[in-house]
Amino acid sequence: MSVTPSSPTDLPLEGVRVLDFAQFLAGPYAAMRLADLGADVIKVERPQGGDLCRSLAVNDQWLDGDSLLFHSINRNKRSFAANLKDAGDLKSVKALIASADVMIHNFRPGVMERIGLGYDVVSELNPRLVYASVTGYGTTGPWRDKPGQDLLAQSLSGITWLQGNDADGPVPVGFALYDIATALNLVQGILACLLRRGRTGKGGLIEVDLLSSGMDLQFEQLTCFFNGERTQPRRTEISNANVYGAAPYGIYATKDGHLAVAMTPLKRLAELFALPALGAFDQSDALKRANEIKPLLQARISERTTAEWLAILEPADVWCAEVLDWPRLAESEGFAELDMLQTVRNGAGSEMKMVQCPMRLDGSRLPSPLGAPALGADSDTLLNELGLA
Amino acid sequence: MDTGFQPLDGLIVVDLSQFLAGPYATLRLQDLGARVIKIERPDGGDLTRNLYFSDTVIDGESTVFHAINRGKESLALNLKDSADVERLKKLVSRADVFVQNFRPGVIERLGLGYDRIREINPRIVYTSISGYGPDSPWRDLPGQDLLAQARSGVMWLNGSAGDGPVPFGLAVADMMAGAAAAQGILAALVGRGISGNGAHVETSLLEAMLDLQFEVLATHLNDGGRPPERAGFRSAHPALPAPYGVYPTQDGFLAVAMMPIGALAELLDLDALRPFADDQGAWFRRRDEIKGIIAARLAVETTEHWVSLLEPKGIWVARVLSWPEMLSEDAFVHLDMVQTVRDALGTELNLMRSPVRINGRRGHSDRAAPDIGMDNDAILREFGL
Numbered sequence A: 001m002s003v004t005p006s007s008p009t010d011l012p013l014e015g016v017r018v019l020d021f022a023q024f025l026a027g028p029y030a031a032m033r034l035a036d037l038g039a040d041v042i043k044v045e046r047p048q049g050g051d052l053c054r055s056l057a058v059n060d061q062w063l064d065g066d067s068l069l070f071h072s073i074n075r076n077k078r079s080f081a082a083n084l085k086d087a088g089d090l091k092s093v094k095a096l097i098a099s100a101d102v103m104i105h106n107f108r109p110g111v112m113e114r115i116g117l118g119y120d121v122v123s124e125l126n127p128r129l130v131y132a133s134v135t136g137y138g139t140t141g142p143w144r145d146k147p148g149q150d151l152l153a154q155s156l157s158g159i160t161w162l163q164g165n166d167a168d169g170p171v172p173v174g175f176a177l178y179d180i181a182t183a184l185n186l187v188q189g190i191l192a193c194l195l196r197r198g199r200t201g202k203g204g205l206i207e208v209d210l211l212s213s214g215m216d217l218q219f220e221q222l223t224c225f226f227n228g229e230r231t232q233p234r235r236t237e238i239s240n241a242n243v244y245g246a247a248p249y250g251i252y253a254t255k256d257g258h259l260a261v262a263m264t265p266l267k268r269l270a271e272l273f274a275l276p277a278l279g280a281f282d283q284s285d286a287l288k289r290a291n292e293i294k295p296l297l298q299a300r301i302s303e304r305t306t307a308e309w310l311a312i313l314e315p316a317d318v319w320c321a322e323v324l325d326w327p328r329l330a331e332s333e334g335f336a337e338l339d340m341l342q343t344v345r346n347g348a349g350s351e352m353k354m355v356q357c358p359m360r361l362d363g364s365r366l367p368s369p370l371g372a373p374a375l376g377a378d379s380d381t382l383l384n385e386l387g388l389a
Numbered sequence B: 001m002d003t004g005f006q007p008l009d010g011l012i013v014v015d016l017s018q019f020l021a022g023p024y025a026t027l028r029l030q031d032l033g034a035r036v037i038k039i040e041r042p043d044g045g046d047l048t049r050n051l052y053f054s055d056t057v058i059d060g061e062s063t064v065f066h067a068i069n070r071g072k073e074s075l076a077l078n079l080k081d082s083a084d085v086e087r088l089k090k091l092v093s094r095a096d097v098f099v100q101n102f103r104p105g106v107i108e109r110l111g112l113g114y115d116r117i118r119e120i121n122p123r124i125v126y127t128s129i130s131g132y133g134p135d136s137p138w139r140d141l142p143g144q145d146l147l148a149q150a151r152s153g154v155m156w157l158n159g160s161a162g163d164g165p166v167p168f169g170l171a172v173a174d175m176m177a178g179a180a181a182a183q184g185i186l187a188a189l190v191g192r193g194i195s196g197n198g199a200h201v202e203t204s205l206l207e208a209m210l211d212l213q214f215e216v217l218a219t220h221l222n223d224g225g226r227p228p229e230r231a232g233f234r235s236a237h238p239a240l241p242a243p244y245g246v247y248p249t250q251d252g253f254l255a256v257a258m259m260p261i262g263a264l265a266e267l268l269d270l271d272a273l274r275p276f277a278d279d280q281g282a283w284f285r286r287r288d289e290i291k292g293i294i295a296a297r298l299a300v301e302t303t304e305h306w307v308s309l310l311e312p313k314g315i316w317v318a319r320v321l322s323w324p325e326m327l328s329e330d331a332f333v334h335l336d337m338v339q340t341v342r343d344a345l346g347t348e349l350n351l352m353r354s355p356v357r358i359n360g361r362r363g364h365s366d367r368a369a370p371d372i373g374m375d376n377d378a379i380l381r382e383f384g385l
Helices: A026-036 A068-073 A087-098 A111-115 A119-125 A150-157 A177-200 A210-217 A219-226 A266-272 A276-280 A290-301 A306-313 A326-331 A333-338 A379-385 B021-031 B063-069 B082-093 B114-120 B145-152 B172-195 B205-212 B214-221 B261-267 B271-276 B280-285 B287-298 B303-313 B323-327 B330-335 B376-382
Strands: A017-020 A040-045 A077-081 A102-105 A130-135 A204-209 A250-253 A258-261 A320-322 A341-345 A351-355 B012-015 B035-040 B073-076 B097-100 B125-130 B199-204 B245-248 B253-256 B317-319 B338-342 B348-352
Touching (some): A017 A026, A026 A102, A026 A177, A040 A087, A068 A351, A068 B214, A087 A119, A102 A177, A130 A177, A150 A177, A150 B317, A177 A204, A177 A210, A210 B330, A219 B063, A258 A306, A258 B145, A306 A320, A320 B145, A326 A333, A333 B205, B012 B082, B021 B035, B021 B063, B063 B348, B073 B376, B082 B114, B125 B172, B253 B303, B261 B303, B271 B287, B280 B287
Parallel strands (some): A017 A102, A130 A204, B035 B073
Antiparallel strands (some): A258 A320, A341 A351
């Protein structure tokens, strides 16, 4: 943190060095966000194959020998190849750690300690270091050795019973939600610790795990659960979008698509949808009789197109929206104005499109046009810098 | 080192936001040690106090409000009253962070836009959270979670082919926007420590939802815009091959993550799977067929049977738990994610805690959410208002 920005548009983490020992998604995604915010992120990878994500493809998409997935999680980083089981390499890594502000790893509990890079050892080597660890289920406890994989953590945490409808069985979220939420918590912890270091001069240990982060994501619903009957809430038979959400909250099929309808008093619904049958329900019925109310609404909504309903509902300030898919979203004016896409180019000159950091700082996006590094691409430069070449 | 020192100790956050996204961001700051002062309308306060979600009400206010606002102070001010606005400005002159989530344009009309606040306090980190961005053609649409989910394309990732759009059962857009805001605020505070200057941090529900989908969107954006295709049988990720998904067993459900089909063929003793063992392309192309074969086998034994057979062999499986089942697990108890707090009326409630541990400890606060204006006298005195 020695660099003094010359203008407020300089990135806030310029001069902060982050070592990313993590693999797959949660740790590397956190490191990528720090890179978005200006940090110098160096991946420390096994010389053979590197981050396992390099060879894990989704949708069978590849770029320059690495999976597209890897590229999307590791843009704007450097790569240092080191075998942590080799004494010489370990010495280099320790020199790198001495030069760093933050290190992130997601090895299973105990692994870093066995390598000799546990928090106690490393914090003596570099007392200013913020040491961040990601696990599946915490570093102690009976689940500590279970695989810290997103779908499995979702399954253990109860969230699969929140999506879908009553008869559906468990419906997981269709991508790695817990990895991402865990990463976001990690970024917050790291940044807070850097702030504290600004005042105390000392680093600290940040620990996050998939399960705690999954609990946090469910905190609203879990609070209702803990302070209520403590029975598993049921999803509605149709159009569920929140187990504690009163009707009409949910998604309804129209003649040609789908309409989302959020909190709206039943009286308003009866008027706007010309549904006198809703008059039989009191507002206090909206949650417990949702299974009677939602089908009435669904039958009516399916009679007209989405556009026809929006023309009635939006001028009346009803909280509703057309349900878009990606192609329709990408064509929309709202998406174009948001400016969330960037083109990233890697060392080999290949380009790919990806979304960028979801915030603006002083009115500007935080573009990060540098692609992911080839394995060990920056080893020589860094060894030179550390006087170890 | 002093492990009891919370990282944001001494920082003052003035929070004008309502509902979830903004208050979730300031909840995180509160967990990290900041002092959060909610600015609320004297009549009714934060609209979440009366949000008709759930039947559970605690001391006249929604349970959800208590969950989101634990540990905060409440200062009731009428922003249409000039004397109250002056009080707020004086408070802001001593604050570190300012958070607002009015629809674009509203805060400027109140005379509390970034340019004005920055004149009062150049070191402040000013934060704006909107639904769809300040200049969007959608700027005047309600920035509500379900509606932002609907517009973001995310509903086509959950559920299986044929399901139609499947929303999240929780306010994921609000929470992700709150998390993005918290990160921006913290980074700007770090930057302020170097430069001395504050900053304007902006995010929106839609930006946060696009970021949340970044990994799967990357496949779409670089694949000629091919839409995601959920598996026909119990999809859990549109871009992952078999066996990824959730399977019914004799007495429950088993989640199976990415695993080589050959290993499963051996362990489940499934001849029908063997032809696929070395044909990785088929794991994606013919995933419904493969999943069907696996499903037929898993359905005839209990979840416990499969977990005890597969887990020791390193196969990535997990039981699918409900909340009551999860709560009875030692592993859950061990996490220590639930705390009991007591509100002003002495009512005890169980709330979640911070998901981050610093130097081995979770952020700790046993203060409940405040009543409207509960801290007016103390704050007015303290800041000479």
